[in-house]
Each structure stands twice: as C-alpha cells, then as structure tokens.
Amino acid sequence: MTNTVRLTTAQALVRFLANQFSERDGQEQRLIPGVWGIFGHGNVAGLGQALLQAAVTGEADLPYYLARNEQGMVHASVAYAKMRDRLATFACTASTGPGSTNMITGAALATTNRLPVLLLPSDMFATRAADPVLQQLEDTRGGDVTVNDAFRAVSKYFDRVSRPEQLVPAALAAMRVLTDPVETGAVTLALPQDVQAEAHDWPVDFFRRRVWHVGRPVPEPPAVERAARLLRGARTPLIVAGGGAVYSGAETELRAFAEATGIPVADTHAGKGAVPWDHPCAVGGIGSTGAYAANELAREADVVLGIGTRYSDFTTASHTVFGNPDVTFVNLNVARLDAVKHSAEPLVADARLGLQALAGPLADWEVDPRYRARTRELIARTREIEDACFTVGHGPLPAQTEILGALNDALDDRAVVINAAGSLPGDLQQLWRARDPKAYHVEYAYSCMGYEVAAGVGAKMADPSREVVVLVGDGSYLMMAQEIVTMVSEGLKVIVVLVQNHGFASIGALSESLGSQRFGTKYRYRDDSSGLLDGDVLPVDLAANASNLGADVLHATSVGEFRAAMEKAKASSHTTVVHVETDLYGPNPPGHGWWDVPVSEVSALESTRTARAAYAAHKLSQRHYL
Ligand SMILES: Cc1ncc(C[n+]2csc(CCOP(=O)(O)OP(=O)(O)O)c2C)c(N)n1
Ligand SMILES: [Mg+2]
Numbered sequence: 001m002t003n004t005v006r007l008t009t010a011q012a013l014v015r016f017l018a019n020q021f022s023e024r025d026g027q028e029q030r031l032i033p034g035v036w037g038i039f040g041h042g043n044v045a046g047l048g049q050a051l052l053q054a055a056v057t058g059e060a061d062l063p064y065y066l067a068r069n070e071q072g073m074v075h076a077s078v079a080y081a082k083m084r085d086r087l088a089t090f091a092c093t094a095s096t097g098p099g100s101t102n103m104i105t106g107a108a109l110a111t112t113n114r115l116p117v118l119l120l121p122s123d124m125f126a127t128r129a130a131d132p133v134l135q136q137l138e139d140t141r142g143g144d145v146t147v148n149d150a151f152r153a154v155s156k157y158f159d160r161v162s163r164p165e166q167l168v169p170a171a172l173a174a175m176r177v178l179t180d181p182v183e184t185g186a187v188t189l190a191l192p193q194d195v196q197a198e199a200h201d202w203p204v205d206f207f208r209r210r211v212w213h214v215g216r217p218v219p220e221p222p223a224v225e226r227a228a229r230l231l232r233g234a235r236t237p238l239i240v241a242g243g244g245a246v247y248s249g250a251e252t253e254l255r256a257f258a259e260a261t262g263i264p265v266a267d268t269h270a271g272k273g274a275v276p277w278d279h280p281c282a283v284g285g286i287g288s289t290g291a292y293a294a295n296e297l298a299r300e301a302d303v304v305l306g307i308g309t310r311y312s313d314f315t316t317a318s319h320t321v322f323g324n325p326d327v328t329f330v331n332l333n334v335a336r337l338d339a340v341k342h343s344a345e346p347l348v349a350d351a352r353l354g355l356q357a358l359a360g361p362l363a364d365w366e367v368d369p370r371y372r373a374r375t376r377e378l379i380a381r382t383r384e385i386e387d388a389c390f391t392v393g394h395g396p397l398p399a400q401t402e403i404l405g406a407l408n409d410a411l412d413d414r415a416v417v418i419n420a421a422g423s424l425p426g427d428l429q430q431l432w433r434a435r436d437p438k439a440y441h442v443e444y445a446y447s448c449m450g451y452e453v454a455a456g457v458g459a460k461m462a463d464p465s466r467e468v469v470v471l472v473g474d475g476s477y478l479m480m481a482q483e484i485v486t487m488v489s490e491g492l493k494v495i496v497v498l499v500q501n502h503g504f505a506s507i508g509a510l511s512e513s514l515g516s517q518r519f520g521t522k523y524r525y526r527d528d529s530s531g532l533l534d535g536d537v538l539p540v541d542l543a544a545n546a547s548n549l550g551a552d553v554l555h556a557t558s559v560g561e562f563r564a565a566m567e568k569a570k571a572s573s574h575t576t577v578v579h580v581e582t583d584l585y586g587p588n589p590p591g592h593g594w595w596d597v598p599v600s601e602v603s604a605l606e607s608t609r610t611a612r613a614a615y616a617a618h619k620l621s622q623r624h625y626l
Contacts, residue, residue, distance in 0.1 A: 003205075004201035004203055005201070005204050005207075006200070006201050006202075007199065008046070008049075008050060008198060008199050009195050009196050009197075009198055009200065010046040010047045010049065010050035010197065011053060012167060013050070013167060013171065013191075014035075014047070014050040014051060014060050015207045016167075017032045017062055017118075018032075018054070018060040019208065019210060020175055020210055022087045022088060022179055022211070023211045023212065024215075029087060031087075031088055031089070031179065032088070032089065032090060032091050033063075033088060034063040034065055034090055035047075035062055035063070035064050035065070035092070035120075036064075036074075036077060036090050036091070036092045036093070037066065037093040038066065038073070038099055039093075040095025040122075041095060041096055041135075041193065042095040042096030042099070042100070042135075042193045043094065043096075043099075043120075043122045043196065046122070046193055046196025046197045047191070047196055048093075050196075065486075067092075067454075067483065067486055068482035068485050068486055069102065069480060069482055070092070070094045070103045070106075071103060071105050071106050072457075072482065072483045072486070073103075073454070074103050074105075074106020074110065075109065075448075075450070076454045076455065076458035076461070076483065077091075077092055077117045077118075078106065078109060078455070078458065079443075079451075079455035079456070079458030079462070080462045081110075081115045081117060081458075082113070082115055082459075083441070083458070085247045085248075085249060086114075086214075087179075087214060088462075089118065090117065090118070091118040091119075092118070093122070094119075095135075096121075096122040096123065096124065096133070096134075096135045096136070096193060097134075097135025097136065097137075099121075099122070100121030100122055100147065100148060100190075101147050101148075103121060104150055104154060105448060105450075106119075106186075107119055107155055107186035107188065108446060109443065109446040110185050110186040111155065111185030111186045112185075113243075113270075113443060114184055114185055114310075114445075115185070116187070117185075117187070118189070119151065119155070119186055119188045119189070120188075120189055120191055121148045122192070123146055123148050123190040123193070124146050124192060124193075125193060126192040126194055126195050127194050128143070129194070148160070148188070151188040151190070155185070155186045155187060155188040156177050156184065156185035157174060157177040158187075159188070159189050160192070161189060161191055163195065164198050165200060168202075170189055171189070174189055175210070175212055176212075179212040181214065181247070181248075181350075182336075216349075216352065216353050217348065217349050217353070218349060218350070218357075219332075219347050219353060219354050221357075223345075223348070223349075224354075224360075224361065225361065226345050227330045227345050227347045230303055230328060230330050230345050231261075231263075231303055231305065232365050233303070235302055235371070236324075237304070237305060238283075238294075238297050238304050238305070239254075239258065239263050239264065239266065239305045240266050240267070240268065240271075240286055240309050240315065241254060241266070241274045241309070242267075242308040242310065243268070243270025243271055243308055243309070244307060244309065244332075244351045245271050245274040245308040245351045246270065246271060246273065246274050247308070248308065248351035248352045251275070253352050253359070254274055254275055254351075255275055255281075257355050257358065257359055257362075258279070260366065261366050262281070262366045262372045263367060265281050265282055265283065266286035266290070266294035266297065266298065267286065268287070268309050268314075268315045268444075269314075269425065269440070270309075270442075270444070271308065272429070273436055273437040273438065273439045276434070277433040277434055277435065280376070280379075283375060283378065283382070284382060284430065285430060286321060287314045287315040287317045287321055287429075287593050288314045288426075288593040289314065289426030289427075289430065289591070289593060289595075290429065291430050291592065292590075293375070293378035293382040295592040297375065298323070299322070300323070300324060301322060301327055302326060302327060303328055303329070304327060304330070304342075305329075305330045305332065306329060306331040306332065306338075306342075307332045307333075307351050307354075308333055308334070309333070309338065310338050310445075311338070311342065313596065314595065317595065318594060318595055318596035319622045320594050320618070320621045322625065323621070328343075329341070330344055330345045330347060331345070331346055331347065332347040332349060332354040333347070333348065333351075334349065334350055334351070335348075336348050342625035343625060385589065386431055386589075389401035389405070389431055389589050390402060390404070390405025390406075390431070394583060394587065397581050398557075398559050398562070398580075398583070399583055400423065400424070400583075400588065401431060402559050403497075403582060404427055406562050406566070408431070408432065408433050410566040410567070410570070411467060413436050414467070415466060415467040415468070416438055416439060416441050416467070416469065417432065417469050417471055418441045418451075418455050418459060418468065418469065418470045419441075419442045419452060420442065420443040420444065420449065420450075420451035420476070421447045421449040421452075423505040423506035423509070423586075423588060424499065425442050427589055428471075429442075431589060438466070441459060449475060449480075450479040451480075452470045452476055452480075453470055453472060453477070453480060453482075453496060454480060454483040456468050456492075456494040457483050457486050457492060457494070460487070460492040460493070460494050467495065469494075469495045469496075469497060470494060470495070470496045470497065471497050472497070472498055473501070473504075473505070474523070475503065475504050477542055478542070481545065481549065484550065484575060484577070485549050487551070488574075492575065493574060494575050495566075495569045496551065498542060498546065498577055498578065498579045499580055500582070501582050501583065501584040502523045502537050502538070502540075502584060503523045503524070503584055504522070505582075505585075505586065505588075507521045508521035508522065509586070509588065510597065514615070515607040515608035515610060515611030516607070516611075517605075517607055520532075522534070522584070524536065525538060542579060546579070547577075550575070551574070551577045552572060552574050552577070553576070553577045554576060554579065555579050555580075556578060556579070557581045561580075565578045565580075596622065
C-alpha cells in the first residue's frame, strides 16, 4: 500500500513547493523560496492557514511575504526571477475576484518577458454550495466561467484544481513549465476556496525533494555549419545580443567571440550588460531608441547574428533599422519561435553552447581590419554624443540626461538600475554604462508603468549584496508606489530616484511628434478658457508622499544637489527616495531610429497633417526581412 499523509490541498501545495529545486550546471537552488500574498476570502483560511501552520510547526520551509497590491507582488517575483536568470521565482496567492484579477497585468508582463512566476488566484466554490459568493462573476454563458479564465490568455500554463487529487498533475506541470527556458512565463493554478481547505490522503512521494534540471539545448552540428558558413561570408556583420545571452550566462563566450571575430555587438534592453559598455566591440543599444554606432552599423550590416533576442519593434526600429537590401539573419535562440524570425538561418540552442560551437569553425576568421576601424570611429562619435547629453548645462531645472550622467558616476559596476516605462528607457538605452549583466534591469517587453518600485523589492531580495536603484517617473510612481511600504517592513534598503517632471515627458514628446500637441499628457489643472489640462502645475508633493510611506527622502533640483543626495542615499541603510525635478521638455538624447505609431490619415488639424506626411515618408523604409 502507498504511504499517505492527510493534509488539506493548501497544506499539500505548501509542502510540495518547499521541496522544489532548480539545477543548472550542477548548481541547485530553491525554485520557489517563498510565497507572496494578500489575504481575503478565498485564501485566508486555505493557503493562509497552510502558510501559518508551516511557519509555526516548521513542517515546511516556505516564508510568507505581505505585499500591498497584488500586481506589485507579481512584479516583485518577476524581478527576482530576472535577477536569478529564471532559475528561481516566487508563488503569489490572492483572494477571490479583484485580488486575483489584480495579478493579470503582472502575469502578462511575466509571459511577455519570458520570466517565470507561479500565480495562485483563488477561485469560486467547486461545490457551488453558496453561489453566487461575494466577488463571484455570474455568467449566463456557463456555470464554470470565472474571472480567473482571464488568466488563460496571459499564462503559459493554466489549470483549475477543482478536486484535491488534481493538484498532483497540476503542480508537476506547473514546475515543468516554470523551469523550461522556452516555455516559461506566468503559470497559473486557480484554487477554489473550498478545495483549498479540503483534506485528502496524499502519497508521501508527492512531497519528496525534486530537482528540476534546467537544460542547455545543444545545437545540431549541421545547423552550426550552416550558420558559420553564412558568417564567414559576411563583410559587415553585426551581433544583436538579447536577454537570452544574459539568462544563459553567455557573457564570457560572447565577449571572447566578439574579440576573436571583430564582430561588433549591439544590445537590446534585456541584453545590455552582457558585453561591458566600454568593450572595444560594444556599439550600444540598437533600434528605435538605439545609439548612433549600433544603428549606423545595423543600416550597413549584411549578416545579423541575433543571440537570444525576440526582435521586438523597438529592436528593429519597426523593421527599418536593417537597411541593407541583402541583409540575412542567423539567429541563435533556445526558442524556435525566435530562431526563425526574419527568415533566418536558425541555430536552436542555448546561447552559451551555441557560441562555443560557432567559435570552432570561425577560429581562423575575422572581419576586415577596415571594418574594425569603422566600428572604432562610430564608437568615438557615439561617446561625443553621450558626453554632450551628460553636460548640457540645462536650466533652470536639469535635463534628465544630466541626471543619468551623475547617476552613472555615483554607482559602482554591481549596482542594479531598474526601470520600465516613460522617457527613461530610451534615454537609458543610449546612455547607461553597464559593465555587469545584472546592472541594467529595464523591463521593456511589456513596458509596464508600476513595475519599477515593486521590482526593486524583488531585485533586492534576489541579491542583497548589490545596491538596487529604482528609477521611476512621476507618472509611474503614481501608478504604483505602495511597495515602498513593503521595502520598509522587510528592511530592504533600496534607493528610489523619483524623476518629477509633472507629466509624461515620453508620451508628450511622442504626441507632439505625431501632431497631437501633447494633448492630455501633463499633470495640470484644467484651464478654464481652453478647457484643456494646460493650467498650472498641480500642488502635488510626491516627496511628502514617499516620506509618509516610510521612506527617507532627499530633494534635488540641480545636478550638484543630486550628486550630494546620491552620496547620502548610498551611505544610508534605509529605503531612500531621491526626489529630483527635471524639465518635462528635455532635451533628450538625439534620436537615431524610428518607431511605427500610426498617425491619422485625415485630419482637421494642421499639426496632424504635417506629422502624417512625415509618417508616410518613414513608412517607405519599412519592410519584412524575407
Ligand atoms: C500601465 C501603463 N499604462 C500606460 C502606459 C503608456 N505610457 C507609457 S510611458 C507613459 C508616461 C510615463 O510617465 P512618467 O512615468 O512620468 O515618465 P516620463 O514620460 O515623464 O519620463 C505612459 C502613460 C504604460 N506604459 N503602462
Ligand atoms: Mg513624468
């Protein structure tokens, strides 16, 4: 007879999660080191009781962390996973209805970024004994539709555990997807609240220590040969390094490969730091907000070697950055989905192993010395552009680029800078000087306002030895600042640099360039005469807000004050918000790329008609790479 143990479904899940490990290259770590949660009906007596029991009896090691918003706890978990190269993440439990659906944005962010997180939304009663319960969606189309069905679209695995025994296959499937570098993303196990509290006799083997090996898929030798042949024929090749290069830990191989072959390396947001900014082959960010050198080289490139990139529209400048009519692609990617993009010669493999394999057949090959010289020239010109951004001497309030220059100076190589949305990602892609693969933590797949502060929590938990700096615009801060309270309660020292410009510098500039005159993008009083939000600046004090949430606050309205504030913030052991005021109107770094945002084809406004003409001209250079 099988040995069994009698536990509730929630107690069984807690015991199971405490025994899951990931392993890569022989290194083991806890796959799910803890559970984030906000309790309400749906989980307070189920998972809540199970987590309490675990803490009190010590029968399962699964600490509980209290977040202030369910979206925030998913962001914290995803940031943790990003820092840990997808080898560890948290589980998130939420109450029925709004608590659970608050996690959907976080789920979409995780799946879009291909970062693992385990979501445990509570679900309606499986018995339906008391339907409709508080916060239950009653749907005339079917009795089994619940709000949690909305997770299906944004989850890489979804299951509803309607009977206790279903937990066994569901939990195992969840671990399989979380630890698969191709499949990973949000994994959702919806847990009806009555089932959470229901007892069952579980086979004890369900709870044994499990180690999930995270593989490094090996490239097929003929595919390596085909890729190498293409590269050997290249005269102006370019590498595009994406997140896969970082998650695979391929930095050493990438640097060696670039040095040996002389192929310049451009990077995406997720790939920045894989090659240090001042490496002779590093040509900076590529795409819509890319650097001068990277985009110039992209225009000329005859062969593009994409490594771990998904080629988002920002990376390809909406299919315009690669200007050579004969450009061909070789894509080294663990996911076939990405490997075949742009009609590429696919090299489906782990980035590290793929680069090792390519190094062999390319050992006696390198680019022409004139191409290396051309790369050096473009880098030198790029440095001049960057230095001009750092020293604009703008006034009375500083330009954001000057603040980024001062921040670059203030932080050491291991510091982590976090950002996700607004004008900062574009400025950072050109100006941030990352030397470490974890130094640049910019979520630019879902670009979710509100990720920043919450992500600071997860990043600091993932590596307390690093200085974690959250860079956040005032708009993004207003969307989700409450996890500052979590930083304070958990004793996590994070520096939050809050860039106050009273509105959306990013969307305002975009709106203006598209002929929409910055409409509705400023935080201003409504002007009585125009009826527009163009009045005075609002009497909003976000510094006071941060202080009230428990952070220490420092003020800066000049570059000098900002430098001084950063020194104080670094010396402190408390969560510190540096509130710095900047000019909404920039100047931002000069643009070297385009982004496809359609402009109205007909319009009664002159500004829109002018913008439409410019848009039509840009459209001409857009094409599929076939
Ligand atoms: C959740 C979410 N809502 C809306 C957007 C669209 N959006 C992108 S940037 C931006 C404004 C950001 O303002 P702020 O954080 O102040 O940064 P700034 O543009 O001033 O640098 C908006 C509304 C988004 N990316 N995410
Ligand atoms: Mg702003």
